[in-house]
Amino acid sequence: MPPVNPHRHQILSAYKYLLYLGRDYPHSKGYPWFREKCYNAFARNRAETDVGKIEEGLKRAEYVIKEIEALYYLKKYRTIKKAYESV
Amino acid sequence: MFRPTLLRAGRLLATKVAPVAPLRAAVRVSAPVVSKPFAVSAIRFYSADAGALSKMEVESRVLDLLKGFDKVADSSKLNGTAHFANDLGLDSLDTVEIVMAIEEEFNIEIPDKDADSIHSVDQAVNYVLAQPDAH
Numbered sequence: 001m002p003p004v005n006p007h008r009h010q011i012l013s014a015y016k017y018l019l020y021l022g023r024d025y026p027h028s029k030g031y032p033w034f035r036e037k038c039y040n041a042f043a044r045n046r047a048e049t050d051v052g053k054i055e056e057g058l059k060r061a062e063y064v065i066k067e068i069e070a071l072y073y074l075k076k077y078r079t080i081k082k083a084y085e086s087v
Numbered sequence: 088m089f090r091p092t093l094l095r096a097g098r099l100l101a102t103k104v105a106p107v108a109p110l111r112a113a114v115r116v117s118a119p120v121v122s123k124p125f126a127v128s129a130i131r132f133y134s135a136d137a138g139a140l141s142k143m144e145v146e147s148r149v150l151d152l153l154k155g156f157d158k159v160a161d162s163s164k165l166n167g168t169a170h171f172a173n174d175l176g177l178d179s180l181d182t183v184e185i186v187m188a189i190e191e192e193f194n195i196e197i198p199d200k201d202a203d204s205i206h207s208v209d210q211a212v213n214y215v216l217a218q219p220d221a222h
Contacts (some may be wrong), residue, residue: 003174008179014201016183041181 007054014061021068026075050078140221145193146212152188156181165218170207182206193221 005011015038022034045057100165106128128175146167153159158181164174171177186202189211191196197205197216215221 004159009203012183012203015180016187016199019184019187039180042110043178046178 005054006056007051010058011061012043012053014058017065018061019067021065021072025068026071027052058071125169140193140205140214140216142216145215145221147206148192149189149208149211149215152186152192156185156188158184166208168207168209174205174207189215193218195221 018038019035022038023031025031027033045053048054048057049069097173150165150167153165153175154162158177159165159175161174161176169175171182172179177185184206184207186197190197193215195215198212201214205214
């Protein structure tokens with residue numbers, strides 16, 4: 001077992017939340033595509049030990065989460081707008 | 088509370104329907120009023136035990152779930168005691184996904200702290216069995 005990473009919980013919960021968000025990701029290949037990308041993004045930094053870099057990565061994860069949330073808001077807004085315009 | 092409401096509804100219905108078909112309306116309306124209070128079997132106990140899950144059932148459902156998971160490297164090693172990392176070649180990120188799938192399968196919520204302690208099939212099975220609201 002590698003030494004316990006103090007950020008482990010944060011990282012795993014960010015991953016979990018991203019996966020939840022990815023279920024409705026508007027992409028032709030859908031959720032499996034998103035999962036693959038998300039997994040690779042996390043796995044790429046698997047060996048990272050520098051605390052500063054890890055925190056940077058967490059900030060990036062948070063940024064991506066916010067981006068996806070914003071994307072969904074926008075998608076919802078556009079859908080509703082379209083629905084009202086067609087009336 | 089319920090009986091007066093029924094009675095009132097019945098009276099209302101009777102006055103409305105009466106001019107058209109007095110006899111049939113009367114019969115129909117009087118039925119619920121005369122009928123006995125609810126039979127015992129009709130009472131639902133919402134907090135009753137929904138039937139505890141058996142260990143075998145939980146294990147087979149967890150294994151089915153893992154069988155459908157495309158990252159399991161060697162499905163021949165799938166058994167009741169398989170370790171996610173050592174036997175199935177899964178890492179901590181995959182374990183998160185498995186925990187998510189288990190949450191959905193059994194309709195429970197597994198807090199991060201507990202999710203971190205699940206490393207093998209039997210640990211997952213025991214955790215689910217310990218949850219009273221798993222089904």
